[in-house]
Amino acid sequence: MSDQPADLDYLSFVDYAIGKTQAELPSTDPVAMRLGLTLHRLTGALVYDWESTVHRPRGLSWAGFRVLFVLWLAGPLESRHVARLAGMSRAAVSALVKTLEGNGLVTRTQVPRDRRAVSLAITPTGHAAVTDAYQAHNQREQAWAxxxxxxxxxxxxxxxxxxxxxxxxxxxxxxx
Structure with a gap:
């Protein structure tokens, strides 16, 4: 295989990138760089696989599934807690909930003690959607593992x- 960037695949690009980076920035830690690049690539591949084979065919995004998953297992919760558990920003959850609510998958209600806070709950339709999706999702997890x-x-x-x-x-x- 050539060492020209256009001829590289992802893993050979990691070697290429480490070599080029060390040539220009000799203090670069190649092991830390390889770890970061490999974890990033793996994460991207996992999310792409799950979203394209499991969630999108069911009308869900990866982010939408994560919110439903949290609400299925831990809800109902204030949206800020959903954001924390789903690893998302509050703004992202807020925007996403509008779609999930419009699709009948979640409900939101104002928290009585804090008029700015919203509590989220999964609906029966949302429960059916997330449990169906998770069964297929777990099959993909098993394939990767x-x-x-x-x-x-x-x-x-x-x-x-x-x-x-x-x-x-x-x-x-x-x-x-």
Whole structure:
């Protein structure tokens, strides 16, 4: 394979990018760079797979599914709590809820003690939609996980949880 950018696939591009970056910025940590690029690529591939094979065919976006998933398992909740649990901004949840409510999947009611706050709840139609979607979603999760042994899955989960709870993640959480 050529080392010209147009001839590279994603994984060979990672090697190429690391080499080019280190040539210009020698203090670059190639292992951290590879980790970041690989996690980003994997996340993008997972979300694309789930959204294109499971959620879009059911009329849901990835973000819409995440809100329904939170409400299915933890709701009803104030929208700010839904945003936190779904890993979204409050503004994104607010905009999304208009569509979900219009489709009869969620309801929103004003919180009596705070006129600015809104409580969200899943409707029976939303419950049916999210449980149907999640069954197919979990089949895709199983397909992805099948590349690893049970022991490898346990180790990877532990490592990802360690990254998720580390100092950089805590600092990023303070920004949201």
């Amino acid at each position: 099948s590349s690893l042994t049970p022991e490898e899955r346990t180790v990877l989960i532990g490592l990802l949880e360690k990254l998720t709870t580390g100092p950089a993640a805590a600092a990023a959480q303070r920004l949201t």
